[in-house]
Amino acid sequence: MPVSEQNTQLPLVETTPKRRFARLLTFKDALRLPIIIWQALFFIAPLIFMVAMSFFIVRNYRMTEAFEMKNWLKMMSRDYFWDSYGLTIGLATLATLVVMTVAFPAAYTLAFRVSENTRRWAVFLLIIPFFTSYLVRIFSWYVILAESGVINAMLGYIGLGPYIMLNTQFGTIVGYMTLTLPLVIILQTLSLANIDWSLVEAAHNLGCRPWRTVFCIVLPLARTGLIIAAVFCFILSFGDFVSPYYLGGSKPPTLPILIVDTVKSGQQWPRAAVVAVVMMVTLFIVAFGGIAAAYRRRVR
Amino acid sequence: MADALVEFDSVVKKFGDFTAVERMNFTIDEGEFVAIMGPSGCGKTTTLRMLAGLEEPSEGEVRMQGRVMNAVPAHERDTPLVWQSLALFPFLNARENVEFGLQMRGVDAAARRKKALDWLDRLEIGEFAERNISSLSGGQKQRVALARSLVTEPRILLLDEPLSALDANLVIRMQSMLTRLQRELGITFVYVTHSQSEAFAMADRVVIMSRGRIAQIGAPKDIYRAPDNRFVAEFVGRNNIISGKIKSSSGKSVLINGSLGDFKVSLGGRAKPSPGDEGSFVIAADLVHLSSKKPRAGNQIECSLISEEFIGSVVTLFLEAKDGSEFKVQIQERELADMDLKHMGKVFVSWDPERAHYIGAD
Numbered sequence: 258m259p260v261s262e263q264n265t266q267l268p269l270v271e272t273t274p275k276r277r278f279a280r281l282l283t284f285k286d287a288l289r290l291p292i293i294i295w296q297a298l299f300f301i302a303p304l305i306f307m308v309a310m311s312f313f314i315v316r317n318y319r320m321t322e323a324f325e326m327k328n329w330l331k332m333m334s335r336d337y338f339w340d341s342y343g344l345t346i347g348l349a350t351l352a353t354l355v356v357m358t359v360a361f362p363a364a365y366t367l368a369f370r371v372s373e374n375t376r377r378w379a380v381f382l383l384i385i386p387f388f389t390s391y392l393v394r395i396f397s398w399y400v401i402l403a404e405s406g407v408i409n410a411m412l413g414y415i416g417l418g419p420y421i422m423l424n425t426q427f428g429t430i431v432g433y434m435t436l437t438l439p440l441v442i443i444l445q446t447l448s449l450a451n452i453d454w455s456l457v458e459a460a461h462n463l464g465c466r467p468w469r470t471v472f473c474i475v476l477p478l479a480r481t482g483l484i485i486a487a488v489f490c491f492i493l494s495f496g497d498f499v500s501p502y503y504l505g506g507s508k509p510p511t512l513p514i515l516i517v518d519t520v521k522s523g524q525q526w527p528r529a530a531v532v533a534v535v536m537m538v539t540l541f542i543v544a545f546g547g548i549a550a551a552y553r554r555r556v557r
Numbered sequence: 558m559a560d561a562l563v564e565f566d567s568v569v570k571k572f573g574d575f576t577a578v579e580r581m582n583f584t585i586d587e588g589e590f591v592a593i594m595g596p597s598g599c600g601k602t603t604t605l606r607m608l609a610g611l612e613e614p615s616e617g618e619v620r621m622q623g624r625v626m627n628a629v630p631a632h633e634r635d636t637p638l639v640w641q642s643l644a645l646f647p648f649l650n651a652r653e654n655v656e657f658g659l660q661m662r663g664v665d666a667a668a669r670r671k672k673a674l675d676w677l678d679r680l681e682i683g684e685f686a687e688r689n690i691s692s693l694s695g696g697q698k699q700r701v702a703l704a705r706s707l708v709t710e711p712r713i714l715l716l717d718e719p720l721s722a723l724d725a726n727l728v729i730r731m732q733s734m735l736t737r738l739q740r741e742l743g744i745t746f747v748y749v750t751h752s753q754s755e756a757f758a759m760a761d762r763v764v765i766m767s768r769g770r771i772a773q774i775g776a777p778k779d780i781y782r783a784p785d786n787r788f789v790a791e792f793v794g795r796n797n798i799i800s801g802k803i804k805s806s807s808g809k810s811v812l813i814n815g816s817l818g819d820f821k822v823s824l825g826g827r828a829k830p831s832p833g834d835e836g837s838f839v840i841a842a843d844l845v846h847l848s849s850k851k852p853r854a855g856n857q858i859e860c861s862l863i864s865e866e867f868i869g870s871v872v873t874l875f876l877e878a879k880d881g882s883e884f885k886v887q888i889q890e891r892e893l894a895d896m897d898l899k900h901m902g903k904v905f906v907s908w909d910p911e912r913a914h915y916i917g918a919d
Binding site for chain 1: 609610630631633635636637640644647648657709
């Protein structure tokens with residue numbers, strides 16, 4: 258915990274340990290205490306436990322405390338693990354690209370082409386999907402995507418199909434989009450709406466065609482918000498269990514499915530912990546990389 | 558007459574029910590420095606934006622070199638604008654900002670870099686070429702914005718209150734730089750401002766706007782000494798406006814009867830009004846003579862001194878006439894010191910009828 262600056266700069270008063278403790282618990286610190294305790298109890302401690310657990314071993318279907326590299330060596334040497342890892346990253350990246358691309362025209366319209374009142378309503382309506390359970394929304398896709406579902410029925414009228422969409426990676430992407438699209442549109446809209454429109458007009462004024470302005474002016478100005486939207490989209494998709502399981506058919510499994518499978522088959526909690534740690538590290542890298550890119554300044 | 562570069566032909570601009578510009582007709586000549594001046598909301602910025610293609614006229618035509626420009630989009634015009642907010646791109650450095658217009662025109666990297674650096678040098682900020690916009694001072698940003706607009710060598714430059722964010726000293730320096738640039742380049746400047754001192758200091762011709770209409774167009778001196786109407790007289794300079802009924806008219810002058818007595822006013826070139834009509838005249842605060850003794854004859858008003866505004870060598874005195882109306886007088890501080898006036902003391906103002914300026918009824 259930081260000792261207040263005054264203490265470090267002006268050591269005029271002799272600080273006994275007792276006094277220092279009293280200084281540490283000022284009112285301001287007391288306000289911070291609940292969040293620190295919360296984080297320590299429910300975030301840092303479980304995280305440490307999870308990392309520790311990845312070194313435990315399972316004997317006769319019972320987990321035993323230990324410190325062995327067995328789980329790590331086993332998981333890291335298995336092709337199915339790396340296949341899963343590649344698939345999960347691939348699907349999450351694809352979903353992020355698709356969602357960012359689909360969301361952008363909508364966000365652009367909401368930010369620049371409609372009145373402020375319409376924008377407020379639109380953002381409100383985009384929040385509504387979050388009122389219903391994600392699982393319910395995923396199941397509703399069954400009706401639409403199934404072999405005898407709405408889409409195939411319509412395609413049948415014009416003599417196409419039926420296409421298999423459930424239990425495919427297409428289904429997984431649809432599920433990821435259900436989860437992330439409203440949030441990404443909201444985040445993109447807010448970051449675009451903050452753009453000073455006179456900069457866009459200035460670009461037109463200097464001979465920049467409208468389409469080019471989007472890439473030359475709008476994207477660089479909205480960079481921070483857009484990158485954060487993409488990072489959110491990736492994190493949510495990467496860690497999602499429901500979509501790849503129910504719409505993607507879980508074969509081949511993504512990492513969240515692999516965790517569930519590993520736990521179910523032979524109580525392999527420690528090996529599941531290995532997968533979870535790898536996922537955490539991946540997301541940390543993506544989040545830090547993304548935020549660094551979002552807030553990068555040109556230093557001169 | 559020089560070629561008309563820009564023509565506004567019965568131009569109207571409406572935003573919903575609000576009419577921002579109402580039947581505007583005027584021309585701007587090649588190489589002219591025109592200032593469009595008026596209070597906020599008078600339509601001056603809308604006029605400039607129509608020139609830049611950022612607004613489309615609702616009616617009428619805007620022509621440039623004879624070509625109708627109404628539907629020509631902004632990016633196809635060569636009408637760079639210097640924005641009030643400067644609108645410099647924060648993700649580009651000074652040089653890249655200046656290069657932007659050239660880049661959009663497909664100039665290759667080496668050529669546009671050279672041109673941009675030349676312009677930054679010309680505006681005396683070459684040493685800041687690679688600096689971030691956020692690390693530049695107000696005056697430096699101003700110069701980057703100017704360089705960015707001028708680098709494509711346009712025939713016309715539009716300026717929307719570009720000096721309003723600068724402090725007074727810097728404004729004077731930028732004014733002389735702008736007039737020098739305009740003379741050297743020989744291009745047309747259209748300068749929108751609400752500041753009389755900026756407009757009068759730089760422009761060849763000033764367009765005064767009020768509520769979407771042109772109130773007067775003329776050289777700064779003409780507008781200052783011969784306002785066309787009450788709005789211009791009140792907006793420009795320090796003028797006293799006296800209204801009344803026309804008592805008689807004879808040849809080149811009229812006699813106006815107001816609540817403070819009869820005043821003889823020269824008509825200038827104006828049409829002769831008939832007796833009984835309403836009429837007003839303007840007498841500028843600096844053309845009034847002040848005395849503590851009653852003058853023998855001529856236009857005069859007895860007043861008492863209310864307050865004074867001292868801004869250096871010139872002092873503005875605020876007087877009150879018998880009917881309660883305010884009267885402003887500007888005299889040299891040195892002169893005032895000799896007069897020894899007292900607060901609420903009685904003074905007489907008088908003026909030469911030739912100096913009063915008849916403005917009709919409005």
